[in-house]
Amino acid sequence: MNGDASHSKKKPKLSPPEISAEFSHHDPAVARINNGSFGCCPRSVTAAQRDWQHQFLRQPDNFFLNLLQPAISRSRSLVASLVNAPHVDQISLVDNATTAAAIFLQHCAWSFAEGRFSPGDAAVMLHYAYGAVKKSVEAYITRAGGHVIEVDLPFPVKSEDEIITEFRKALAKGKSEGRKVRIAVIDHVTSMPAVVIPVKELVKICREEGVEQVFVDAAHGIGCVDVDVQEIGADFYTSNLHKWFFCPPSVAFLYCRNQSNAGGDTQLQLHHPVVSHEYGNGLPVESGWIGTRDYSAQLVVPSAAEFVERFPGGIDGIKAGNHSAVVEMGEMLAKAWGTNLGSPPEMCGSMIMVGLPACLGIGSESDSLKLRTHLRDCFAVEVPIYFNKRRHDRRGEEEAGGVITGYVRISYQVYNKVEDYERLRDAVDKLVNDGFTCASLVEPESD
Amino acid sequence: METSEDHGNGELNHLTKKPRLTRFITESAIADEFAHHQPGVARINNGSFGSCPGSVLSSQREWQLKFLRQPDDFYFNGLRKGILRSRTLVKDLVGAADVEEVSLIDNATTGAAIVLQQIGRAFAEGRFDRNDAVLMFHCAFQAVKKSMEAYVRRAGGSVIEVRLPFPILCDEEIITEFRKGLEKAKSNGRKVRLAIIDHITSMPSVVTPVKELVRICREEGVDQVFVDAAHAIGSVEVNVQEIGADFYVSNLHKWFFCPPSVAFLYCKKSGSSLDAHHPVVSHEYGNGLPTESSWIGTRDYSSQLAVPTAFEFVNSFEGGIRGIMKRNHDEVVKMGEMLAESWGTNLGAPPEMCASMVMVGLPSRLYVTSDDDALRLRSHLRAYYGVEVPIHYQGPRDGEDGVKDEYGIVTAYVRISHQVYNTLDDYCKLRDAINQIVDNKKTCKTLLIE
Numbered sequence: 001m002n003g004d005a006s007h008s009k010k011k012p013k014l015s016p017p018e019i020s021a022e023f024s025h026h027d028p029a030v031a032r033i034n035n036g037s038f039g040c041c042p043r044s045v046t047a048a049q050r051d052w053q054h055q056f057l058r059q060p061d062n063f064f065l066n067l068l069q070p071a072i073s074r075s076r077s078l079v080a081s082l083v084n085a086p087h088v089d090q091i092s093l094v095d096n097a098t099t100a101a102a103i104f105l106q107h108c109a110w111s112f113a114e115g116r117f118s119p120g121d122a123a124v125m126l127h128y129a130y131g132a133v134k135k136s137v138e139a140y141i142t143r144a145g146g147h148v149i150e151v152d153l154p155f156p157v158k159s160e161d162e163i164i165t166e167f168r169k170a171l172a173k174g175k176s177e178g179r180k181v182r183i184a185v186i187d188h189v190t191s192m193p194a195v196v197i198p199v200k201e202l203v204k205i206c207r208e209e210g211v212e213q214v215f216v217d218a219a220h221g222i223g224c225v226d227v228d229v230q231e232i233g234a235d236f237y238t239s240n241l242h243k244w245f246f247c248p249p250s251v252a253f254l255y256c257r258n259q260s261n262a263g264g265d266t267q268l269q270l271h272h273p274v275v276s277h278e279y280g281n282g283l284p285v286e287s288g289w290i291g292t293r294d295y296s297a298q299l300v301v302p303s304a305a306e307f308v309e310r311f312p313g314g315i316d317g318i319k320a321g322n323h324s325a326v327v328e329m330g331e332m333l334a335k336a337w338g339t340n341l342g343s344p345p346e347m348c349g350s351m352i353m354v355g356l357p358a359c360l361g362i363g364s365e366s367d368s369l370k371l372r373t374h375l376r377d378c379f380a381v382e383v384p385i386y387f388n389k390r391r392h393d394r395r396g397e398e399e400a401g402g403v404i405t406g407y408v409r410i411s412y413q414v415y416n417k418v419e420d421y422e423r424l425r426d427a428v429d430k431l432v433n434d435g436f437t438c439a440s441l442v443e444p445e446s447d
Numbered sequence: 448m449e450t451s452e453d454h455g456n457g458e459l460n461h462l463t464k465k466p467r468l469t470r471f472i473t474e475s476a477i478a479d480e481f482a483h484h485q486p487g488v489a490r491i492n493n494g495s496f497g498s499c500p501g502s503v504l505s506s507q508r509e510w511q512l513k514f515l516r517q518p519d520d521f522y523f524n525g526l527r528k529g530i531l532r533s534r535t536l537v538k539d540l541v542g543a544a545d546v547e548e549v550s551l552i553d554n555a556t557t558g559a560a561i562v563l564q565q566i567g568r569a570f571a572e573g574r575f576d577r578n579d580a581v582l583m584f585h586c587a588f589q590a591v592k593k594s595m596e597a598y599v600r601r602a603g604g605s606v607i608e609v610r611l612p613f614p615i616l617c618d619e620e621i622i623t624e625f626r627k628g629l630e631k632a633k634s635n636g637r638k639v640r641l642a643i644i645d646h647i648t649s650m651p652s653v654v655t656p657v658k659e660l661v662r663i664c665r666e667e668g669v670d671q672v673f674v675d676a677a678h679a680i681g682s683v684e685v686n687v688q689e690i691g692a693d694f695y696v697s698n699l700h701k702w703f704f705c706p707p708s709v710a711f712l713y714c715k716k717s718g719s720s721l722d723a724h725h726p727v728v729s730h731e732y733g734n735g736l737p738t739e740s741s742w743i744g745t746r747d748y749s750s751q752l753a754v755p756t757a758f759e760f761v762n763s764f765e766g767g768i769r770g771i772m773k774r775n776h777d778e779v780v781k782m783g784e785m786l787a788e789s790w791g792t793n794l795g796a797p798p799e800m801c802a803s804m805v806m807v808g809l810p811s812r813l814y815v816t817s818d819d820d821a822l823r824l825r826s827h828l829r830a831y832y833g834v835e836v837p838i839h840y841q842g843p844r845d846g847e848d849g850v851k852d853e854y855g856i857v858t859a860y861v862r863i864s865h866q867v868y869n870t871l872d873d874y875c876k877l878r879d880a881i882n883q884i885v886d887n888k889k890t891c892k893t894l895l896i897e
Contacts (some may be wrong), residue, residue, distance in 0.1 A: 025512060025515055025516055026515070026516060026517070027516045027517040027520075030517055030520075032517070034519055037518070037519060037522075037745075038514075038518035038519065038522070038745055039518075039745070040515075041515060046515070054483065056496075056707065057483050057484075057499060057504070058483060058484060058485045059484075059485040059488055059490075059835070060495070060496035060497075061492060061495060061496065061829070061835050062829065062835075064496070095727075095743075095744060095746050096744035096745050096746060097744070098727055098728075098729050098743060098744030098745075099727045099743070099744060101728075102726055102727045102728055105728075106726065110601075113571040113572075113602070131730050132728065132729040132730050132744060135728050135729060135730060135732035135733075136728040136729075136732070138728075138732070139724065139728045139732055140728070240745070242745065248515075248747070249514065249745055249746055249747045250744070250745050250746040250747060266601075267601070271597060273560055273564065273726030273727065274553070274556055274557050274560045274726065275556070275559075275560055275563075275590065275593050275594040275596075275597040275598070276556050276589075276590040276593060276594075277589050277590055277593060279593035279594075279596065279597055280593075280596075290553075290556060290557075291553060291554035291555070291556030291557060291590060291708070292495075292496055292497070292554050292556075292698070292700065292707055292708050293553050293554060293707055293708040294706070294707050294708065294747065294750070297747065373523070376519070376520065382517070382519050382520070384519075
């Protein structure tokens with residue numbers, strides 16, 4: 001069910017210099033170790049995107065009436081086959097996982113307003129859920145009268161069992177309070193700190209415990225971990241395509257297991273919050289037109305898939321390569337700094353958390369941001385830093401000097417080189433040798 | 448309205464390196480700016496999707512490259528400053544009192560969703576009574592009508608439609624219908640919670656007496672007034688304080704040369720805090736709509752960031768945006784009158800109720816009897832004559848004769864636009880195409896569209 005039938009000749013595999021050329025627009029001075037935040041897009045895909053933009057600008061009426069929807073359908077079909085969704089009608093394209101979360105959570109808010117859910121009914125989410133999703137849960141669930149239960153996750157984490165145990169505890173808590181747990185929002189890969197969650201197992205537990213709807217936030221999913229939506233078994237699954245699947249900013253998909261299309265009960269359907277002409281015709285069609293805007297990022301999914309095929313093993317080959325490289329780099333850094341990894345390699349995808357030396361004195365979120373800025377400005381290293389507040393707060397008196405409270409989240413994508421991580425290693429080594437602490441950093445001027 | 452010297456965007460000139468050899472932009476430079484438009488197409492539909500000159504597209508590309516080059520640095524150090532700069536220019540342009548009243552969003556459709564979501568919430572949370580009313584024109588843009596269904600009707604509100612008389616002769620006709628609609632809305636002791644007023648209706652297109660209508664809403668105790676001005680900025684004068692609405696939205700990519708897509712939503716500061724939120728909730732939730740809208744997850748914000756370059760483009764014309772508006776208006780009226788004379792038909796509204804678009808009656812002998820017929824004719828014009836123009840079917844109302852030409856009742860109108868790239872030839876092509884179809888004794892139903 002490959003929607004991209006227009007290329008009959010397969011392009012040859014990319015050589016290392018060709019890969020570099022595809023990413024030559026990246027700032028060459030920067031050790032770009034943060035693919036996780038904003039992703040990346042190769043030249044050949046941005047070129048394809050420009051072609052689509054040009055088609056619209058050239059004759060927008062014709063584009064809108066004759067070209068746009070078939071191209072969106074093509075992209076959706078391709079995504080369906082990538083994630084093993086049985087039917088293309090289950091796949092909608094939206095801007096990003098944040099939008100997908102809003103779509104799902106707004107639907108939950110309606111469920112409260114229309115009496116399908118009762119005040120006090122619970123939503124379960126992970127403590128490390130993405131900040132934007134937490135705000136969305138506040139805006140749509142809490143405001144509508146729902147009760148939120150957070151699953152306390154350990155970090156550093158040693159095994160999947162630790163996560164499963166905490167998840168069961170959270171569900172039991174809901175039960176003991178006499179609450180009906182209506183929905184669960186589960187990350188496939190948490191953002192900060194980045195850990196691969198045993199999502200299939202958690203979905204199974206949800207089914208056992210009668211949780212009605214499970215939404216998997218896999219912003220980092222496709223291209224970073226294996227995604228088979230049928231195997232995972234969630235009701236909803238969203239992933240960004242611009243993070244680890246080489247699409248331009250921005251495009252994501254939302255998979256809905258049981259979504260009826262046009263003609264279904266409009267109250268039971270999910271809807272795009274920006275309502276336009278196609279309202280009521282099913283989420284995929286609604287999302288295909290939300291007013292005049294640039295849809296070109298959605299249209300180049302086939303071009304991104306073509307790019308991926310130019311690597312041995314396609315997306316699976318890239319994933320495997322990224323994973324082993326990021327683990328190798330993580331272990332190199334942990335050894336050099338005398339610290340530890342935040343989770344075992346089998347709980348990592350293309351990102352890994354590496355402890356920073358305790359002497360750097362990361363004592364707050366603000367410290368982690370200041371240090372990140374310092375690394376960018378003085379060492380040309382781009383890497384996000386996680387402040388482990390829980391560990392920091394619970395450290396004993398005698399541990400004060402030695403507890404690791406900060407972790408870098410390093411990513412590995414096809415454009416990265418060993419030198420990128422060596423630069424990070426050396427930068428931190430220098431800071432340690434210079435007796436640097438975060439306390440010495442001045443508060444940055446606000447933007 | 449601020450003059451072109453006050454924009455304070457001098458520091459952005461490093462983004463565009465256009466040498467200023469003459470005082471104002473020349474005809475050939477304009478043609479160059481729009482060289483990416485498909486040649487051979489008489490593009491008489493700026494109203495639907497707008498247009499964007501090459502220099503603004505270049506600026507947009509630079510912003511896109513900046514993000515791709517180092518996205519983290521862009522996010523932490525460039526994005527918000529850039530958006531604030533754009534918002535400030537818009538605030539000055541539309542006469543808003545405070546930049547905190549101006550948010551940048553994708554398009555007017557998004558603006559409607561923001562306004563209507565908060566109305567729907569008020570119904571759902573019991574702050575409004577079931578069946579309290581929301582008022583809109585019957586010809587409100589289809590997306591807005593659907594949004595009313597999704598947020599108002601669904602939450603228990605009732606929707607009252609005001610008929611827009613068309614063809615129309617004067618503002619009074621609209622004011623009369625509006626008052627009638629308000630009375631109906633208020634009947635049975637209902638509160639009118641929101642009135643949605645188009646500044647320029649889409650199809651059929653007329654400029655409404657929006658200031659007067661807002662005043663009437665205030666007199667009659669309507670809670671909130673939302674002006675859907677998708678077409679307004681760059682085609683009519685806009686002073687949001689004078690208009691006096693609570694919400695005012697307009698697309699910058701239609702008539703203000705911005706890339707697709709960017710619009711502004713003005714929300715008047717009031718005593719009570721505003722409950723309007725961007726529906727895509729992200730980190731900035733609760734920090735005010737402008738800030739919420741400036742980050743709704745990773746996406747391409749370049750069209751919002753390219754706004755200052757659109758101002759630069761506009762200011763390269765004699766008279767700036769006012770000069771452009773006046774010339775567009777004069778030309779589109781002239782062209783409309785030329786077409787009406789050639790076809791023996793009428794204009795749908797007097798020139799003073801038009802901005803940069805005019806409705807021109809199509810010959811009755813085309814026998815347009817439905818929306819499908821209108822679409823068919825439009826497709827035929829595109830495929831066989833290289834003319835792009837939207838067509839409105841205006842069915843006759845019961846008990847009314849309707850406007851007639853020599854041969855029968857006029858049931859359809861073209862909506863012609865004029866923007867700086869249009870030439871006389873565009874309209875001659877349309878004129879001749881229609882005349883040929885009529886001369887060949889073809890009616891809509893018999894037209895080929897492939």
